[in-house]
Amino acid sequence: MLQEKIKVVISDLDGTLLNSDHKISQYTKTVFQELHNQNYLIIIATGRHHLDAMPIVAxxxxxxxxxxxxxARIHSPEKELIFSYNMESEAVKSVLSLDIDPEITTVLFRENVWQTNKHNEKLNEFQPEVNYHPELVDFENLEDLSAIKVFFTHDRHSKLIELRDQILENHTGLFSHAFSLPLCLEFMDKSVDKSVAIARILELENFVFQQALSFGDGYNDEKMLNSSGKGLVMGNAPDSLKNKLSHLEVILTNDNDGVAKYIAQELLNN
Structure with missing residues (x-):
């Protein structure tokens, strides 16, 4: 039975735990409080910056x-930073020196601010309450380009595919990358992945991935979902991801409280 096997619950945020308004429903809060009461270890794994994610998770x-x-960052339940990894300045500079289509929005995640070459209202929609502020910059004028991650967004997925291929062709073995959404391409240091960070936590807590139930909707969740004892794909995930992970179960959408309802029915027997 699932209850006997699972000791850890892992969830992505956007498109998974959060609804389309980027909010956590009251029902989801109630279910997660019951998870805690029953002593499950809870891990939230997101592409968001920690300053952005912390008030949501709170x-x-x-x-x-x-x-x-x-x-690239892990914070403990006490909000203590226990792991961090940045992209080196020269590596980022090399990426930004490529001939990048000016229509593409480029963003650097820094420790206390995100820097961008242009304002993008769609990105701002992900922060109904701004906790992590944008700063408009000319990257050519910055000496230090070290960053937590670099990401690019454009309304056409095909443009981001072209950019991905261009970056990888010129930087073999330097980066890990993922489409967190079809219109968001993200690059991190090659050692960075949600699954790697989660493995660190599991080791600290004396658990293994086979004891974990995980939920996600994006390509940056792929390794996490495949590594878990049971990985669940959100109903609102892109069809391309569902097809790639066709061996995994697809559940209800984020707007239908898919995560909470699955946990309540299959893990908590509510």
Missing amino acids: GLDVPVYLVTSNG
């Missing part, structure tokens, strides 16, 4: 490990 009102920037 709304669950339960202790959680927080993996942010796709694994």
Whole structure:
């Protein structure tokens, strides 16, 4: 039975735990509080910056490990930073020196601010309450380009595919990358991935991935979902991801409280 096997619950945020308004429903909060009451270890793993994710996760009102920037940061349930990894300045500079289509929005995640070459209202929609502020910059004028991650966004997925191929062709073996959404392409140091960060937490807590139930909707969740004892794909995930992970079960959408309803029915027997 699932209850006997699973000791850890892992969830992505956007498109998974959060609804389309980027909020956590009251029902989801109630289910996660019951998870905590039954002593499950809870891990939230997101591409968001920790300053952006922390107030969202605080709304669950339960202790959680927080993996942010796709694994470049880990914070303990006490909000203590226990792991961090940055991209080196020269590596970022090399990427930004490529001939990047000016229509593409480029963003650097820094420790206390995100820097961008242009304002993008769609990105701002992900922060109904701004906790992590944008700064408009000319990257050519910055000496230090070290960053937590670099990401690019454009309304056409095909443009981002071209950019991905261009970056990888010129930087073999330097980066890990993922499409957190079809219109968001993210690059991190090659050692960074949600699954790697989660493995660190599991080791600290004396658990293994086979004891974990995980939920996700993006390509940056792929390794996490495949590594878990049971990985669940959100109903709102892109069809391309569902097809790639066709061996995994697809559950209800984020707007239908898919994560919470699955946990309540299959893990908590509510």
